[in-house]
Amino acid sequence: MTEISRDVTNLPETEAKLREFVEQGVISGGILAWGTANGPVRYHGEGVLGYARKDVVDERSIFRVYSQSKPVTGIGAMMLIEDGVIGLDQPIGEILPAFAEMRVIEGEDPEVTRPAARPITIRHLLTHTAGFGMDGMTLGALYAKHGVTPGTREWVPGPGDLPVPATLAELGERIAALPLATDPGTRFDYSVALDVLGLVIEVASGVPFETFLKTRLFDPLGMVDTGFSITADQAARFADLPQQEEDGTWALADDAADSLYARPYYPSGGGGLVSTAHDYSRFAAMLLNEGELDGVRVLKPETVRLARSNLLPEAVTHVDLPIGYTLSNVGMGAGMSVSLQASEQTNSFFDWPGAVPAGVFGWPGAAGTACWMDPKRKFFLLYLTQYWPSWLNGSMRPEIVAAAYRDLEKR
Template identity: 35%
Template structure:
């Protein structure tokens, strides 16, 4: 794995921003007084109509809300090129890793209730993690690499799972021996329950010592089981009772059990159907395992409700879902320069972003000149299927993109964000 030769090249970035007049000319950290231009918002229409005409995606839905009111809500293309059914607010999308903020939020409700402590060792809930080892690559005299297994210097904590600092990684990217070991273990085979899946993870080596590196992996699968043990309910049952039903998210679930639900499912282009997440993405086949890291399906209307609640700092329609203190903790960067957590080539929040619990948090402009658009304090996340949201507290705004395209998702997300911020005029 590639690591930076120096940690945190961003030190002093905020001061540099203040001294650099070029930043004021970009769409980074705009003043709250800016307003949307209807004419410039039309560029979003032009962009999506173009890429659909080019056959890159079947369709998409884009929603922008500011000051509590929708300013843009458009439907492009179709949900499935085979059926030619149009995009609608009840179209069902695979969320992939956009599932993770929902899992993190569920954990934080249990923290709020005093049923989970962030510094609890994971072995308190899943005893098998008391025996987990770290895999250290070494070389034999003939140059052959092998894994040596050493004890963690400290236990994996619940906060490590939330922050991706547990040492638990994925096996479908990178070429380390630990990742190859995970891939060879075929942990997705069969029909394991959440409890059984967590046991499979506990038997595998950690990529690094807990608390030392942001490393994307199966941590959120383990959190699903932690929630079950702490709440006494199944993972989905707890989320449904505590979050989905109260928020009115009637179409958010792990599996599609009815033909009517399956008929509403958005599909990627036939030549772009590999989500490249190391496992099948088939929510139409009901199984026991409820993937807290990537298994949810949902609709634009449901996701907008959740993101609106995040934008309102844990409250919506007069109901508070997280206390102010716990919500602030969830949306604060916990891997800053003095945290001891490294970042490497696979740091997916990206330049200029720290990480809270399940969310990227904008902490500085980053190193690009000019910096990407946005504001300090921005919250975001996305998934391999293409679904994406951004919350900008400074501008009192959020937007949601729903699409199904593993191949084109990142260029589309970047362009949409650029067009959204360029549509804001002084």
């Protein structure tokens, strides 16, 4: 299948799959959005914003997109690369001096280290190959002890642990003082790299990271409800984050009426954004249209093509997650993966493309969200819902995207 027609009015099997999830109580509600680079965006919502809510899900409903923030941060960095302010292979120590002389842990003892073989570069941050760790992944316990737990606003420090940093600068200071898990450019480690990249953007641009994204990306694209927090007038449109307990009942990991997202927190480029189907669709359509939307250009075509190409360092030949999963036939672009070969559906939460052709790029979020962008077909599919814990419905997104491609093949 090559580029599809300008308008795809409906995706019957995909819409039915979402309806099935809601009717079975797997999720309280969700929304699909799809479209082509220059065509209209279509939406299909089902259900409500929480199990105890009556607010119907629609394109203006606000969701926590967690790691779907990473492609946004990656594109922010690509803007500065296009501007000549930073370089793809520039050492970040030239921008953030605290990262100029990193050390690598040897064995299990974080006190036993050696000098890193090479400096961390912007490329390493974009592709999770800087050597950093992350709560729940490599070096997770060490990071948590120092309060470095991006994306977990509910985290409460234990005895002797540091609280969450108040600013990106403070986050950077803490991370720079910790050892790396491995030499930069030698291994994929899902990590805090995109949070550090937010700090790079902040320092290199001379404006706060959240301001940079708003003025350079969100405002030009009309992404009016995308940001790192919610306001009082947005609360009624903000989805609950339900958490399934061991007995199968639902509790609230985050109550929209009294949300952690309404309280101060540093702008986490790796997992802190909230957005809507309307807003994130505009971001996706811009990327499919190679940097332009509705006559507004935010990136050159060649920059977008670079962002969605495989930017992994030559030494990194595959994408492994430290918790025992390998993403098959996948490379990494600017904060997002790119499918290198046609992939089969695996029903694995982590092998996220599932039943998609080569060239598809994007990244999912921990609470059930994802966006797939197919440059060959000039087609994107966005799926927003909310649930916790993140592994609860591992087959949901692969089933959604597989249904979408079956719908497209029937056209």
